[in-house]
Amino acid sequence: MEKPSNLLLKLARRLFENPDNQEKFIQALISPQPFHPCIIWCQNKPEILPFSVEYSLSWQPTFVDRLQFGEKPGQHPLHHQGYFYCLDFSSVFAASVLLTISQPVKLVFDMCAAPGGKSIFTWQALQPELLICNEVIGKRLGMLISNLKRCHISPCTLFNRDSSILAENLPHSCNLVLVDAPCTGQSLLAKGEKAPGCFHPTAINKSANRQKRIIANSSQLVAPQGYLAYMTCTYSPEENEQVCEWFLSRFPQFEAVKINHLQNYQSHLTEIPCYRLFPQDRLGAGAFTVLFRNIEDGQGKELEPEILNDLNIIQQL
Template sequence: MDKPSNLLLKLSRRLFENADEQEKFIAALVNPQSFQPCILWCNEKPEISPFSADLPLSWQPQFIDRLNLGEKPGQDSLHNQGYFYCLDFSSVFSASILLAITQPVQLIFDMCAAPGGKSIFAWKALQPNLLISNEVIGKRLGMLISNLKRCQINPSIVVNRDSSIFAQTIAQSSDLVIVDAPCTGQSLLAKGEKAPGCFHPTAINKSANRQKRIIANSAQLVAPQGYLAYMTCTYSPEENEQVCEWFLSRFTQFQAVRVNHLQDYQSHLTDIPCYRMFPQRRLGAGAFAVLFQNTDDGVRKGFDLSELTAVWMNRVGEM
């Protein structure tokens, strides 16, 4: 095994008390191995799949297939026709917290949506009346719009604004707000990709502060009795459990929801119901997820979509 950095060693000791788990975690990042490809069926799954798939996990949605190593679904003609979306199984893990939502969902707002995987999962799982997918980084808009169009995710709208704008304009409007937060991306290393400086305390603290701002703004959008899903693809507690603790201390109307099918993945770093997938489990590169519910009474506030599209019309892509 290649020699891990001192910052990675320090992180492993913070995450795990057991030396064997520390070593397995470090090995998964320093000497990454391939994970099984995964697809989300946007249309009905064919009776005879063109791919060989592994047996599903107990909590795995029926519209998800975890394929055998060597399968290349992105090269299949069904991909271009929008039958399915390719994603990492870690994303399936994170998004599966949405399966704990049993009440009808009219409006879903995905705050950090590109490239679109969580939006597509939420649309497939919850069948909302409307999906709004926001991406503040302009150069990522193209892939988001392309994926939603290819997969025929309707009715949906793509917007490009800072989270603070929505907090002001459509407060208490959304039955579900998804925050797949920008992070240091430490799990990229487990996929053999680069994430320069991802373990540096300055980068971690900067990321955590940005996450707190986004989740605070996003909370303003959640309707009474609605939900807020927070997810990352990184390992640092500052970007995960500590963001949750900060959020609950300031937004006392929210409480974390226990997701029964993920109990085996409960984070050992907090008593808050939140869930982690680590790369040494060999299911995916890594993820963190938590589902909050707004316990306030009342009714969701409506808004005039035509007025909003007029405000954003230079940046709106109607699907």
């Protein structure tokens, strides 16, 4: 059996007081086990489902199915036809905070959109009038465009711009901004994938600083009474709770929203309402999620088409 690194041991002790929980967490990373496949239905489900489905959690939306072990949805013809999108259930957990938004959502902006799973979830859950997807890393754009096209996500506008440029040009214009932040990707280990250096303090601090910059810029897009969702697929507190604490200390017009259906997943590392899924929970590889609301009064700014054109639209779907 692989021996855990000292950095992983230190992280486990920070995350869990109970030694048994520390051990379960470590084992989930050094001896990864498969998770149930998961799909988001992008079109109406067939009357006869082509897959064997697991039980649904109480808060799981009807357009999401967890499948039984052995199912390979990515190889099914319906996948190629855009009927559904395959993803880790951790992403559903993280995006489920959006299910609490009851007001109509006119404009959604996904700041770090590739490969597209959170965008597709949001499109299905909230049915916005317009979805704008941004991906600053050029080599990830092709994957994003391909997934959105295949799943028939429309109307949708795509950008390849830095968050600072978007903050300057689109202030207070969006009802919801998603920040699925780039991170050290520690949960990749729970899926049997590689994430070199993901526990090293230098990598964690570099990632946390980038996340603070992105969330700060993203907050400028949020209209009064609008929402900002922040999520990662990593475990380090520096990239999660500490980013939230930093954000709220500098942007007091935002408050964190309590998510009742995730109360059993409340992080014990902060008093802020934010939620964690760990790989030993056996639902997915892991996620952190929080939903902020801009509590300022006032009206959001109308988004002028010429402003979007000036930002060099990559593609419109």
